[in-house]
Amino acid sequence: MQSYEIRKMATPLCQPAASHFIDGTFMEDRTGPEILSVNPVDGEIIAKLHGATSCIIEKAIASAKRAQKEWARKGPAERGRVLSRAADIMRARNMELSVLETRDTGKPISETLVADAASGADCLEYFGAIAATLSGDSIQFGEDWVYTRREPLGVCLGIGAWNYPIQIAAWKAAPALACGNAMIFKPSEVTSLSALKLAEILTEAGLPPGAFNVVQGAGDVGAELATHPAIAKVSLTGSVKTGARVASAATAGIRPVTMELGGKSALIVFDDADVEAAVSGAILGNFYSAGQICSGLSGILCGGP
Incomplete structure (x- = not known):
């Protein structure tokens, strides 16, 4: 009976309005390769999307660059309030998000209800709370002194794994946004749906359009983004093999990378x-x-x- 209820609730949630979320709205380019979102439990195709073309990537980059400047001008406390509101919205919609995640990943609803969107909301809340405390230092050297200040990097790239889609998206977005950066997030092409919901929620919470964009695609899209000159930082969660390729490509442009790679x-x-x-x-x-x-x-x- 529970399985039947999940199916009934999830059906209208699965097919998004379009494949990508850019500049605060859904965007489509059907010339990109088709991506099928498949329920691993029974093989049912629950959504059809398209990978990002170079045109889509450039639109995402342009809007993120523009939005990042607006977002960075906001005070840290104001940025924190936006993240906190997003956390509240995620918790209010935990059932909806969990059902979607269950169908897209094949994980049991008993797990997604407590471990996926819920932990993503916790992360947004945490970084929302500390946003106003992220400051520089003043250092005394006798009668001389120096000071440091924290400034946003710019447009950051997040690349997610398939096993915890919305959690990873929130974990990458929260610290980047709290510090005044914009983020372009590429979910795994295997589980591509819930990141779009997170983008909607962040926009609803008050994030400027373009400050969190979602583009779909496989490794070629990740590579094009990771080597784009406008990307200031790359954060990836995935396999060691994928991490080695992305790190090599990203560091060629002298940009920092953060890797959370699979291990046992x-x-x-x-x-x-x-x-x-x-x-x-x-x-x-x-x-x-x-x-x-x-x-x-x-x-x-x-x-x-």
Whole structure:
């Protein structure tokens, strides 16, 4: 019965108005390659989108550059209020966002309700709260002194992974926006839908149009964005192989990169451990989110004789 309810609720949510969200509105260019959003549970096609063309990318860059200047002129406290309002909207729509994420990723609704949009809202709230405290330092050198000031980088690029789409989008957007940057976000072509919802919510909360743009596409779109001269910073969540390619391309333009790359960890159980807790931790580490998390376990090492 629960599965039926999810289907009924999600159907009108899946096909977005257009593939991309640029300058505060949906935008389409059907000459881009088709992207199919497929429910992994049953193979149902739940949305059809198109990858970004160079024209779409240039529109996203132009609007982000323009919006970033407007956004940076706002006081840090005002920026923080916008992020806090976005967090409130996300929490109010948690069920809607969770149903969408469940259909797009195949994860159970019991997980998406507590771990996806909800944690994204927490991140927006956190950086909204500290935005006004991000200041420089004054440093005394005897009778001389120097001071530092924090200034936005400009237009940042976020590239997301498929396993936590809206969470990763919010995690990348929140600190960038709190500091007065604009962001262009490219979700995984496998799970491309919820980032568009986040863009709508940020705009509704008061973010200037263009300060958070979403463009769809595969690796070629990510590469074109990562090497664009207007991009000041690249942040990627993905595989080690993809991270190596993106980092190499991005640093060719002397731009900083942040990489959150897939990894595996071992669970070490000592001989004095609580066995029940160890078993519970092993099950959680191996099977939470079907094991598709950056801290998934690759082995269990037990102590003792």
